[in-house]
Amino acid sequence: MASKQKMGYKCRIATVFLLLLASIAALVAVAVIQDAWKAEEYGMEYGIVIDSGSSRSNIFVYQWPGDKQNETGIVTELKNCRVDGSPISEIKVDPKKDAKTLDGFRKCMKEVKEMIPSEKHRTTPLFLGATAGMRLLHEKDEQKSNEVLESLREYLGSLPFMFQNASIISGQEEGLYGWITVNYLMGNLFHGNLWNKYLHPEGAETVGSMDLGGASTQIAFAIPEAQSGPDYMYVKLYGYDYFVYTHSYLCYGKNEAEKRVLDKIVQSSSNPSYIENPCYPQGFNVTLKASTIYDTECTTKPKNYNPDQDLFLVGTPDSEVCGDIVKSIFDFKTCSSSHCGFNGVEQPPVRGDFLAYAGYFYIARAVLNEGLTDFSDFNASINTFCHTEWTLLKKQKDWISERYLRTYCFAAHYVFTLLADGYKFDEETWKNINFTQQVKSTNIGWSLGYMLSMSNMLPSEVKVIPPMTNPLFAGLIFLFSALTIVTVVAVFIFLIRACY
Numbered sequence: 001m002a003s004k005q006k007m008g009y010k011c012r013i014a015t016v017f018l019l020l021l022a023s024i025a026a027l028v029a030v031a032v033i034q035d036a037w038k039a040e041e042y043g044m045e046y047g048i049v050i051d052s053g054s055s056r057s058n059i060f061v062y063q064w065p066g067d068k069q070n071e072t073g074i075v076t077e078l079k080n081c082r083v084d085g086s087p088i089s090e091i092k093v094d095p096k097k098d099a100k101t102l103d104g105f106r107k108c109m110k111e112v113k114e115m116i117p118s119e120k121h122r123t124t125p126l127f128l129g130a131t132a133g134m135r136l137l138h139e140k141d142e143q144k145s146n147e148v149l150e151s152l153r154e155y156l157g158s159l160p161f162m163f164q165n166a167s168i169i170s171g172q173e174e175g176l177y178g179w180i181t182v183n184y185l186m187g188n189l190f191h192g193n194l195w196n197k198y199l200h201p202e203g204a205e206t207v208g209s210m211d212l213g214g215a216s217t218q219i220a221f222a223i224p225e226a227q228s229g230p231d232y233m234y235v236k237l238y239g240y241d242y243f244v245y246t247h248s249y250l251c252y253g254k255n256e257a258e259k260r261v262l263d264k265i266v267q268s269s270s271n272p273s274y275i276e277n278p279c280y281p282q283g284f285n286v287t288l289k290a291s292t293i294y295d296t297e298c299t300t301k302p303k304n305y306n307p308d309q310d311l312f313l314v315g316t317p318d319s320e321v322c323g324d325i326v327k328s329i330f331d332f333k334t335c336s337s338s339h340c341g342f343n344g345v346e347q348p349p350v351r352g353d354f355l356a357y358a359g360y361f362y363i364a365r366a367v368l369n370e371g372l373t374d375f376s377d378f379n380a381s382i383n384t385f386c387h388t389e390w391t392l393l394k395k396q397k398d399w400i401s402e403r404y405l406r407t408y409c410f411a412a413h414y415v416f417t418l419l420a421d422g423y424k425f426d427e428e429t430w431k432n433i434n435f436t437q438q439v440k441s442t443n444i445g446w447s448l449g450y451m452l453s454m455s456n457m458l459p460s461e462v463k464v465i466p467p468m469t470n471p472l473f474a475g476l477i478f479l480f481s482a483l484t485i486v487t488v489v490a491v492f493i494f495l496i497r498a499c500y
Contacts, residue, residue, distance in 0.1 A: 054133030171248020180449030280315030
């Protein structure tokens with residue numbers, strides 16, 4: 001009988017110990033599961049980039065999932081709002097024009113605020129990048145350019161977004177960000193697989209980027225290995241390294257180049273009241289103020305300059321003469337390295353495919369009515385365009401504003417000279433140029449590339465979702481903690497009884 005009692009006592013002790021171990025194991029398991037099995041939920045992130053160019057400002061809104069791929073956001077464009085009024089390089093001159101420009105900013109920013117969820121306003125970064133127009137103003141009047149940027153910082157800082165900075169970006173940066181935009185949109189930097197993961201495309205080749213703005217023009221393309229120099233840049237995207245050649249030519253944007261050509265034409269004429277312009281069509285004439293040509297750092301003011309002087313220009317079309325005048329604003333002879341673009345600037349030989357956008361697209365479309373052509377076709381089309389009478393030209397190109405149409409003979413010669421003589425595209429490599437405005441319904445420009453680069457440095461908001469709700473987790477912890485305490489007490493009681 002005593003033996004049976006002793007055996008039963010041992011069984012009870014063993015059962016209590018087993019229960020104690022089970023409760024401790026359950027307690028640990030619940031804690032580990034709650035910590036190790038928690039999920040991370042990323043929301044959508046937003047960013048705003050204001051592209052303040054020499055002609056106007058555009059406000060772009062971008063979004064990307066917080067779950068970045070190799071630390072870079074998969075960015076899409078949500079909105080492109082064109083700001084009414086003058087470019088920022090022309091503010092602080094006429095209060096009425098300044099008020100119109102500020103109203104344009106307010107109108108766009110109102111639309112932006114309505115588009116981005118209010119709970120995201122505080123964490124949405126806002127950048128303003130000024131390009132060639134402000135670069136020229138900075139050279140001409142540094143104090144004024146600083147005042148313009150400071151007034152914009154004050155306004156943008158008052159908005160409910162996470163304002164970062166308003167600054168003038170360099171020409172090299174503008175070219176690099178344009179290159180990033182082009183290759184991102186074309187899928188050359190990553191692609192999705194069946195598991196919705198983004199991978200680096202096997203054997204993918206990047207394409208070159210050529211941007212023609214109002215005050216500057218940029219070229220950028222990847223090179224096989226790193227080289228030293230101010231125009232060679234390194235960038236890391238989606239976990240991969242790229243070496244890019246990029247250069248920006250200030251004063252060689254379409255508008256500033258036209259002023260330089262007009263200066264050549266005006267200076268060669270002895271009669272300002274009747275100036276023959278070989279780059280204007282037959283039947284067209286216009287009166288320009290001297291200031292429209294010389295109120296810039298890109299042209300040299302003549303002696304006895306009068307900004308209000310009227311200059312009467314008459315179209316006397318001669319495509320060959322026009323082309324010669326265009327070539328005269330370039331220096332193709334100076335070169336201190338093995339390969340140069342123009343004006344003595346080092347440039348490796350162009351390689352691979354190129355996208356030519358912005359001004360390139362509009363000029364090619366006006367002359368060719370399509371974006372693809374070969375070297376000789378482009379050259380022949382210029383001659384035909386330049387010798388088309390003004391009235392007929394307006395009928396043929398009724399979708400182009402007369403303000404721009406009158407400039408396209410010069411502009412076409414300019415594009416051809418820039419590409420063929422400047423960047424050294426020949427009959428073979430010309431076939432690799434695609435004149436385009438968009439890729440996948442998205443406008444090409446530097447701002448998207450800028451946002452992609454900035455998304456590398458922007459933190460994402462993460463919502464941690466545990467496998468168990470807080471009440472359930474707390475209840476299980478309480479239950480197994482209580483069970484552990486009870487079994488410990490029971491063990492203690494049994495041990496006491498065993499002693500006495």
